[in-house]
Amino acid sequence: MLAAHLGLSQTTVSRALNGYPEVSEATRQRVCDAAQALNYRPNARAKGLATGRAMAVGHVIPVSTQHEMVNPVFGDFIAGASQAYLAAGYDMTLSMTGDEDEADNYRRLKAKGDVDGLIVHGPRINDGRIPFLQGLGLPFVVHGRASGIASDYSWVDMNNVSAFRRATSFLIDLGHRRIALINGLETMDFAHRRRIGFEEALADRGLVPAPALMHSGEMTESYGYTAMCHLLALDDAPTAVLSSSSIIAIGIRRALHEAGLTLGRDVSVITHDDDLTYLSNGRDVPIFTAVRSSVREAGRIAAEMLLRHIAAPQTAPESHLLEAQLIIGGSTGPAP
Amino acid sequence: MLAAHLGLSQTTVSRALNGYPEVSEATRQRVCDAAQALNYRPNARAKGLATGRAMAVGHVIPVSTQHEMVNPVFGDFIAGASQAYLAAGYDMTLSMTGDEDEADNYRRLKAKGDVDGLIVHGPRINDGRIPFLQGLGLPFVVHGRASGIASDYSWVDMNNVSAFRRATSFLIDLGHRRIALINGLETMDFAHRRRIGFEEALADRGLVPAPALMHSGEMTESYGYTAMCHLLALDDAPTAVLSSSSIIAIGIRRALHEAGLTLGRDVSVITHDDDLTYLSNGRDVPIFTAVRSSVREAGRIAAEMLLRHIAAPQTAPESHLLEAQLIIGGSTGPAP
DNA sequence: AGATTCTCCCAAAGCGCTTTGGCTTTTCGG
DNA sequence: CCGAAAAGCCAAAGCGCTTTGGGAGAATCT
Incomplete structure (x- = not known):
């Protein structure tokens, strides 16, 4: 240990630095000052070896x-x-x-x-x-x-079930009956739970989820777009969609615009929002109605x-x- | 070293594992097999302490x-x-x-x-x-x-200067004269260079960059949106825009749609594209004309x-x- | 004043590896 | 068959810390 150049033993220096009570306040101060001055940091590997903790x-x-x-x-x-x-x-x-x-x-x-x-x-x-x-x-x-x-x-x-249940209920309250879900990969637990919340909310109101209205896939923008296009091509296209991520929602928005439909009027969308720093969904006036969890x-x-x-x-x-x-x-x- | 339970010295085991020539092929095999069986991995901290490399x-x-x-x-x-x-x-x-x-x-x-x-x-x-x-x-x-x-x-x-120079030239070739730049923070080097490329291309054709057409900020979706709205409100709004990131471009798209303008017809947009996995700009038919670099x-x-x-x-x-x-x-x- | 307890400090062992130097066998040329 | 080189192994030192077990001197007690 380098800091032993102030005429102290390794033991004392180590104890001073780690806040043990066996050293006088005066020497502790002296050691800490020297450490500061020399820009000394205990070697992490050696420390780890000795203590058994990797930090x-x-x-x-x-x-x-x-x-x-x-x-x-x-x-x-x-x-x-x-x-x-x-x-x-x-x-x-x-x-x-x-x-x-x-x-x-x-x-x-x-x-x-x-x-x-x-x-x-x-x-x-x-x-x-x-x-x-x-x-x-x-x-x-x-x-x-x-x-x-x-x-x-x-x-x-986060409470995926309740979030998606609430979001779905909210859409039902607005009068929507054909509601689609554009979910993440349902082998992932979070997506599985979101689907449960979605289906529970439907069941609460006596609605049955239509398999054609439920998509599952990796959450990219183009997946959101493609899934939405499929939904719009349906005979009884949904009037509302739940999206599992903001990025999916952006793809949805693209599909809607391309089809000449207006978001929030022709088709309602609620998305999950992870509150990502670079995708803020409008701090004051959110673009998307969303279930948000940071x-x-x-x-x-x-x-x-x-x-x-x-x-x-x-x-x-x-x-x-x-x-x-x-x-x-x-x-x-x-x-x- | 645990693996010394096969009656060998630490030295030999270490050498066997690290491929030194001083051990016979037979013992090396024996050591490696044992290591495999016991799921032994040399402790990284100890190894680091001894070798001086942190790996x-x-x-x-x-x-x-x-x-x-x-x-x-x-x-x-x-x-x-x-x-x-x-x-x-x-x-x-x-x-x-x-x-x-x-x-x-x-x-x-x-x-x-x-x-x-x-x-x-x-x-x-x-x-x-x-x-x-x-x-x-x-x-x-x-x-x-x-x-x-x-x-x-x-x-x-990546060659930011040439990328943005080419993109700008391309827009000029298409007949655009009022071209805007929605850039990242220009304290960042990449944004600085992109601006240089942009200005060089304009200068090549005898155009001068209008300060009102150049924005600089953190590259979020809402920044792209806001900047584009400002541009559209201008008396002589630009007919083309360069964007420094896909996320900005998405914000731009939102602003255009909201204004009832068509992307690629009323306003042309070229964006930089980092080829992010979750934002793929369409593998086959790109949505955005882009300068792409993975x-x-x-x-x-x-x-x-x-x-x-x-x-x-x-x-x-x-x-x-x-x-x-x-x-x-x-x-x-x-x-x- | 002597016995006892604190207060500070130190020497040395040990963490699990690598590496140096040395020692014992083999191997092989002559 | 002997001596030298090569092969294969080991003991021990050392990496930079923490921690255990003291130990000398100062402070406190009786």
Whole structure:
């Protein structure tokens, strides 16, 4: 340790820097000043070796091998999480992984010992990663949940069911009867739940969901466009549409304009809105009526939760359910 | 080392695993098999301590403190880069940083020794980070360049000047004379260069850029919308617009539709297209005429370059200039 | 004043690897 | 069949920290 050039032992310096009580206030001050002056930071690897903690958390983000798509939500989630990490002095390491080698990837992270915990992204229904991670013994928090997994684990999720149920009810209240759903991939848990909310709301009013009105796919702009075009070509085209993401909604808007239809008059649209920084849906006057839930906030909460579990590994799993706001914008109106 | 339970010394096991020639093929096989069976991975921290290499690279991404915006391009860049890291056995660590503490952040990364190199994102004109990093002695590659910095450093960039020059020329060829530019923040180097390309093309044809036709701001959808609305309200509204990002272009489209104008007929639009996975501009029939350059590819190239420089720190800085393709879509047409 | 407790500090061990230097066998040329 | 080189292995040092177990001197108690 370099800072031992002030005639002190390593022990004392280490203790001074880490706030142990065995050093006098005077020497602590002296050590801290010297550290500042020399721009000294304890070597993370050595510290990690000695303490057994990596001071880092891992985000494993699955890249869909089929479409190679990167979830645009990820950047904002990370931005939220990184605040918490920064405050706690943790680093964040990222690994992208194909669907194949995921389990192996986790094992590797654990064995190499370079993270103290994990955030799991994009859970699918019955996601095998969760039982696997429980067996691994590495603290983790899931962004979302996995239907079908009964065991107890930590998660942060938004209430997809209630959000889509409310949005659907709202459309029904406006007189809409033929309501379509342009959803994400329904193997993904969040999309599965949104569909449930959608169907529940219909069932509440004695409506039955028409299979032709329900689309499921990767949430790109062109998917939104294509799906909407299909819907418009139907004999009994829907008068309202629920969209699972702002980007889909943009594709929907394009399809409507191209067909010469007016958003909110000819066809009503409600979209889910992750409140992404670069896609703000109008702060004051929202373009789209939306169920909004900030993914950035979810990131912050998930990170804080994970840090808590790293600090106290024995505590029971925690969970946090965020309620989305239903925000009325210009894209909805009474059924024509 | 756990694997020493097969009656071998640490030395031999280490050598077997790392491919040194001092062990017999037979024992090497035995060691590798055992490692496989026991799912053994050398502890990264211990290895790092012993070798002095972190086997990790850092991405420091600046989060604009004013608007807290996360660049949507980032996810795709990372996706491209991570392939290269994965192949080389490197990890990727992320830190977000406000504009303030950046230098400190780099120093910290260096001192803590948890990265072997850095990728610098979002360079600004005269970006102070570059001389600073050159002084630090940590290999780095810039995604983009910094006008005003004369010294030699490694970078991967697209040819912003020529891309916007070509796009502008193309519009002039179509008969447009009042051409607007809705640019990113012109403190950012890429936006600065795009403006230069734009102005050069105008100058080539004896046109002068009108200040009222040039906007600069953070590249969100609503910025694109607002800027376009302003332009349309002008006495001599432009007949063509250059946009610095797909997201801006979407905002432009909204403004045009709202004004009852047709894209590509009343107003022509050419946008820059980063070829983001979730915003594909139509694979076969592009919606927007665009100058396209894959940010994912830039990520891959930057990562490979960085790994090369980590392996051979003495080599001279390298650079890679990507040329954008001008892709004709439906958003351009002859001047009305 | 002597016994006892604090207060500060230090030496040394240990975290799990890599690497240097050395030692014992084989192998092989003459 | 002998000596030298090559092959294959090991013990131990060291990477930069934390942490355990003392130990010297000052402060407090009796």
